[in-house]
Amino acid sequence: GIQVEQSPPDLILQEGANSTLRCNFSDSVNNLQWFHQNPWGQLINLFYIPSGTKQNGRLSATTVATERYSLLYISSSQTTDSGVYFCAVELRSGQNFVFGPGTRLSVLP
Amino acid sequence: DAGVTQSPTHLIKTRGQQVTLRCSPKSGHDTVSWYQQALGQGPQFIFQYYEEEERQRGNFPDRFSGHQFPNYSSELNVNALLLGDSALYLCASSAGFFTEAFFGQGTRLTVV
Secondary structure: OOOEEEEEOEEEEEEOOOOOEEEEEEEOOEEEEEEEEEEOOEEEEEEEOEEEEEEOOEOOOOOOOOHEEEEEEOOOOHHHHHEEEEEEEEEEEOOOOEEOOEEEEEEOO | OOEEEEOEEEEOOOOOOOOOEEEEEEOOOOOOOEEEEEOOOOOOEEEEEEOOEEEEEEOOOOOEEEEEEOOOOEEEEOOOHHHOOOOOEEEEEEOOOOOEEEEEEEEEEEEO
């Protein structure tokens, strides 16, 4: 089946720093989403981005489908950005979401 | 718009018992999927319902079953609970396939 890898697995930042999270996937996909999981377990939608670039405030994302990777950029990080960031992909064959292992981000004040 | 809602939020069951979890999809959504998330891992796909039928299934035993109602809400049933079934169960809804999916807040199941 498809492999989804995320890097780095853990990231510790000082408030105000910038960061880049990476998601690599091993097959063609029809859907890619980035989520932030808060400490209570809620998966919060960040981006629906099967291809191209999107920005939402301090966050932006880029997916290069032909090269099978996606990047999530966080600028001027805040303590509330802490949590686990998941990349999830949906295959063209419709295998439903396959999640990566996540990147655990800790932003220190 | 209430978004995706799940009930209950927390549940404690004894090994061998049966449990039913519920999910109401986001308004306008007709497809519901269920995921299991063990501690420290990413969510794992259980199954997906569309038009009241199970459309796809992940690698989960038959103890896991589900249902979708005409109003698109869904239930997840787990029989003969094992300690290893302790996890966060997440429901996601979407408008058809390959569109943006939204998740509920989850049901945290503890089996003792």
